[in-house]
Amino acid sequence: MQSYVQIENAGMVFNTKKGKFTALTGIDLHVDQGEFIALIGHSGCGKSTLLNLVAGLLDATDGVLLLANKEIKGPGPERGVVFQNHSLLPWLSAFENVYLAVEKVFGRTESRKQLKARTTAALELVGLTHAAGKLPGEISGGMKQRVGIARALAMEPKVLLMDEPFGALDALTRAHLQDELMKIVAATKSTVIMVTHDVDEAVLLSDRIVMMTNGPAATIGEILAVDLPRPRERLQLAHDPHYHDLRSKVLEFLYSRQMRPKEAA
């Protein structure tokens, strides 16, 4: 069977001062085009490592990763990454941060005017037209994260990789951005892999939840299909028994079968 993102028997071993540390082992995952995948697990379970493998920021020591049937070697703009701490360049305005990415991807084929239009459109998508000229230091954490999302989306990536994108935000801002992300993904039909530690976020946003076992040598413990109809409404889901059913399945996996080891840092 052909999938968009294929991860075959991937493993990651780090060389540390204390010897070899096996972070991931035997990861098999197939993601279809347009699918929204959430990676969930306790901290230290290697979910960010797995995302970095797909991003190409790390090279797998075992196995193969494919994107659209091409092996992933090194990072590239066809895989847009939204970093946990936004990673905007503080000396560039919101517009310039996005433009840097747009220029890199489309600069060879499009005019300056088109590049600027793309940048403006990406900022509009995340509702930040008014803050285009602001430096990252002048806008709130939620806005910075939105610029980061705009930057990743503006590259029109084949797959959008998000590493706990809303982890550092307060609950209200997080809910707001989750709703916006759902709209954006529905509109752009993006393929998304998102790392999260928030069970509600995983159930609300994703088509499938990949639950990881505890490290070291973490692997995929279970994959849960979230067959809730879209578009999803946060408030309606709160009364949906099926939603609670799915939620408790994830919770059960995390807290009864993969109880976080006490000595883990």
Next chain:
Amino acid sequence: MSAINATPENLSEILSGEDIVPTSKEASAAVSRARRPPYFETESGKRFIEGTLNLFKNTIPPLLGMLLFVALWALIANTNKSIPGPVETWGAAVVLFSDPFYNNGPNDMGIGWNILNSLYRVGIGFGLAAAVGIPLGFMIGRFDFLNRMLSPIISILRPVSPLAWLPIGLLVLQRAEPASIWVIFISSIWPMVLNTASGVQRIPQDYLNVARVLNLSELKVFTKILFPAVLPYVLTGVRLAIGVAWLVIVAAEMLTGGVGIGFWVWDEWNNLNVAHIIIAIFVVGIVGLLLEQALMLIAKRFSYD
């Protein structure tokens, strides 16, 4: 308006200053001026008071310090007759600065020429040090191999007193002028190398990850990420370096001669003109302060936090 009777009931009102009654003389004056609120209770009046208070806070302590310094100086000058007092020195300074750019041959030039000559040497030596030191710092920061290769040499050479380099300079360059520039160069290069290198090493990994994900070209990485991220560190290095350079120039010129503030100090010592030596100390201090302040202003312009 009535006189103040401090009863417990109205005490808080009085203390809050809501209705402070002026002293009787002012009160009658205020009444006679058709009950306009006294100036110090109006908005502009309050602002005036606040501004004045701030002015006092900012100027009184430094002025007091200066005054104390001058008093101490006068006291020392009084007990030791060979040291001129503040008044005498001031008089000499007025004469000196009334004609700063006279020229009676290489051994007798105005104070302005001496300062400019020293600044010129510092400029050349420091400029060369920046031209070599900042790129070197970038490379040391970027390439670990180079860092390991050069760090032992830098560690040994950095603590060497600047003047120890003078004989080498005289030997190799044969003349005094380039030798003093060489001393400036070698003593001011280290802060720039080390600060630039540590700036490059401290670039957050996030920024470099952005560069990797976007696949930016080396040129873009340099102009959009490395350079702006390191600039504040570079400027710190530059600031430290110019301080060192200005510190060293006086000593170097004392040894090499020529026209310059350091040589001038030595010349005046030979003339036993102590007032001029004291003036030179102030001039060196003030010029150094100005250099530092100018660079601080530039650094502030390029800080993004």
